[in-house]
């Protein structure tokens with residue numbers, strides 16, 4: 001069954017000219033939550049081979065811009081609204097990312113996407129903790145790169161610290177959902193955390209304060225329902 005599903009999404013991506021089946025995860029999330037709008041500046045973290053960039057560029061149109069970052073070289077994509085950078089997200093300065101989007105430190109990005117994944121080992125806890133570190137990095141970068149009221153979509157591998165991460169996102173965004181798109185493989189432990197309307201004064205890079213109990217965490221929200 002998992003293999004059939006893989007083949008289905010893989011074939012769809014090929015037929016529609018997308019570089020990866022991952023497109024269908026972002027498309028489903030965006031269609032449900034309306035995150036990407038014409039004219040937006042979008043930062044796509046871990047963008048190779050580039051299907052999220054392709055989809056985002058279509059949604060934001062000629063007046064928007066997508067900046068994609070990946071450790072791997074990315075084969076160029078057509079479109080004056082696409083800028084691709086090679087490197088570790090943790091090593092690229094805010095100024096470089098903002099300049100690629102033609103934005104200033106006060107304007108910042110409208111949407112931050114992260115489909116970043118560690119090289120998986122097959123050891124669930126190890127992969128989970130590595131994924132958590134990448135999510136921490138994304139949240140940290142949102143602190144200076146995502147505008148107030150901006151949106152975040154971030155992939156995480158579920159495990160012991162997952163709910164704690166969701167709580168962190170709750171502290172920083174007005175509305176939060178966890179989603180598992182239908183295009184995710186049944187064997188995968190990936191979930192997508194969607195943070196909408198970044199709070200004005202959210203200090204995204206600060207650790208959570210251990211005050212009187214955790215904030216409410218929403219029930220997992222399946223797009224299939």
Ligand SMILES: C[S@@+](CC[C@H](N)C(=O)[O-])C[C@H]1O[C@@H](n2cnc3c(N)ncnc32)[C@H](O)[C@@H]1O
Pocket residue numbers: 019020022023045046047048049050051052053069070071072087088089090115116117118134
């Ligand atoms: C699942 S793939 C992304 C697929 C992409 N969303 C698409 O639609 O084609 C995950 C990517 O995250 C990248 N990645 C992992 N850690 C990273 C880091 N620290 N900085 C930049 N990219 C990273 C990997 O190189 C890999 O290409």
